[in-house]
Structure formats: structure tokens, C-alpha cells
Amino acid sequence: MSEAKGLIKSHTVKKYWMAATGLFLCIFLIGHLAGNLQLFMDGYEGRLQFNEYAVFMTTNPAVKLLSYLTYFSILFHAVDGLVITINNRKARPQGYAYSKPGENSIWSSRNMGILGTVILAYIIVHMQNFWYIYKFGTTPFMMSEDGSSPLLKDGTVVKGGSIENGDVVMAGENLGPAMRDLYEIVIQGFQEPLLVAFYVLGMIAIAFHLMHGFQSGFQSFGLKSGKYGKLIDKVGLAYAIIVPLLFAVIPVYLFMIK
Numbered sequence: 527m528s529e530a531k532g533l534i535k536s537h538t539v540k541k542y543w544m545a546a547t548g549l550f551l552c553i554f555l556i557g558h559l560a561g562n563l564q565l566f567m568d569g570y571e572g573r574l575q576f577n578e579y580a581v582f583m584t585t586n587p588a589v590k591l592l593s594y595l596t597y598f599s600i601l602f603h604a605v606d607g608l609v610i611t612i613n614n615r616k617a618r619p620q621g622y623a624y625s626k627p628g629e630n631s632i633w634s635s636r637n638m639g640i641l642g643t644v645i646l647a648y649i650i651v652h653m654q655n656f657w658y659i660y661k662f663g664t665t666p667f668m669m670s671e672d673g674s675s676p677l678l679k680d681g682t683v684v685k686g687g688s689i690e691n692g693d694v695v696m697a698g699e700n701l702g703p704a705m706r707d708l709y710e711i712v713i714q715g716f717q718e719p720l721l722v723a724f725y726v727l728g729m730i731a732i733a734f735h736l737m738h739g740f741q742s743g744f745q746s747f748g749l750k751s752g753k754y755g756k757l758i759d760k761v762g763l764a765y766a767i768i769v770p771l772l773f774a775v776i777p778v779y780l781f782m783i784k
């Protein structure tokens with residue numbers, strides 16, 4: 527195989543990987559959004575449900591496996607995307623300066639690398655905000671409705687119990703890890719207007735990235751040439767608007783209401 531053919535092949539393989547990891551991340555976003563929409567639930571029940579959901583997300587073996595797949599997809603998609611962007615720029619040193627909007631591609635398709643970098647920065651800050659603090663930081667603990675008793679991870683209220691080093695202790699006996707209050711961490715986080723603005727900007731970048739990315743994933747797998755091409759475009763556009771919009775409403779709502 528000639529060198530040129532090898533390059534084309536590796537570029538094609540890269541496109542498949544980009545498409546596979548990108549479409550997987552689109553599915554992840556739907557699941558993540560569904561979980562986050564629980565933040566709209568008010569009162570003690572809402573807090574408890576969200577914290578129980580967080581326990582499920584961090585302990586269920588199948589979800590853990592999906593989480594590892596998500597981390598891998600984010601890293602792979604970001605690194606591969608960067609390599610493709612750099613290679614494209616090398617192949618076309620003038621860039622797309624003469625490609626007017628609407629001529630060859632819409633604005634987002636010409637800026638996937640920049641949008642992807644903004645999103646990667648968003649994800650790093652986001653993981654530090656909640657995921658890192660929940661897993662490795664100092665967190666508040668979920669208490670019973672009257673505030674007197676701690677809860678075990680499975681939601682059992684331990685009357686008369688106390689928390690020592692993250693575990694519920696009752697009459698000198700260690701009953702296991704206490705439920706953490708991730709709900710409180712999220713609410714507190716979104717009392718900061720700068721963070722709310724950062725999240726909204728992140729969602730705008732995600733919306734533009736998906737406007738091109740969603741349909742492009744299908745195109746890379748050759749699934750856009752048939753009769754479903756127009757439908758994929760429409761679903762992609764709807765997805766790119768609705769999903770980031772709902773994500774963006776959450777911090778704004780929590781900032782205004784709580």
C-alpha cells in the first residue's frame with residue numbers, strides 16, 4: 527500500500543472513531559440530562575431522589591462501565607479531533623478564509639476544532655465542580671428531614687447515628703458509608719453568577735458543535751446518503767438546540783429560585 531493510501535486509510539479510520547465516540551457522547555448527554563432534570567424537583571423529596579440517583583450512578587457496576595466508556599470517548603474524541611484539525615490546517619494553510627458562510631459549510635462545521643476545545647475546557651471545569659468534589663472532596667452529608675439523623679447510602683435513616691470519617695456510626699458500630707449531599711453541592715455551585723454564565727456559554731458552544739457534529743457522525747458511517755438523510759439533518763438540528771437549551775436552563779433556574 528502506498529504512503530498516500532495509508533494516510534487516507536488512517537484518516538478514514540480516524541473519522542469512524544470520531545463518529546462512534548461522538549454519537550456515543552450524544553447518547554450520554556441524553557442520559558445525563560434526564561438525571562439532571564431531577565434538580566427541578568423541589569423540597570426534601572427532590573433532594574433525596576437526586577442524591578439516591580448520584581449513589582446509583584457511582585456504584586452500579588453497569589453504570590460504572592458506561593462511565594469509563596464516557597471518559598474514554600471524551601479523551602479519544604478530543605485528541606483525535608485535535609489531530610484532524612491540525613492535519614486539515616497543514617493540508618490547507620490558508621484555512622477556510624475564502625469559504626464564505628453558507629458556501630461550503632456552515633460556520634460551526636468550519637470551527638469544530640475551536641468549539642471542541644471550548645467544550646473540553648468546559649468539561650474539565652465541570653468535572654472539578656461536581657464530579658471531583660463528590661468523589662474525592664469534602665462534601666456535606668444527607669440528613670433526615672428534621673436534620674437530626676444521617677442516612678446510609680441505600681437511603682436508610684439511622685436515628686441516633688453520627689458520621690465519622692464519612693461513615694455512619696451507631697453505638698460504636700460502623701454501619702457503612704453515609705449518603706453524601708450532591709444536591710447541596712450543585713445548588714451552592716449555581717449561586718455563583720459567573721459559574722452560571724460559564725455553563726450557559728459552554729452550552730452555546732455545545733449547541734454549535736452538535737449542529738454540525740450530530741449529522742456528521744451519521745455521514746461518516748455512510749448513513750446519510752439514503753432516504754433518511756433529510757430526517758437525520760432535522761433530528762440533528764432539533765437535538766443540537768433542545769438538549770443544550772435544557773442543560774442551560776438548569777443553572778439559570780437554580781440561581782434564580784434557590
Ligand code: HEM
Nearest residue numbers: 558562580583593596649652656657660712773774776777
Ligand atoms: C446543567 C448542566 C449540568 C449539570 C447540573 C451537571 C451535573 C453533573 C453532576 C452533579 C455530576 C456528578 C454526578 C454524576 O456523575 O452524575 C456530573 C458528571 C459529569 N458530567 Fe455533568 N452536568 C451538566 C452538564 C454536562 C454537560 C453538558 C456535559 C458534557 C458536555 C457533562 C459531562 C459530565 C461528565 C462526563 C460527568 C462524569 C460522568 C461519570 O462519571 O459517569 N455534564 N455532572
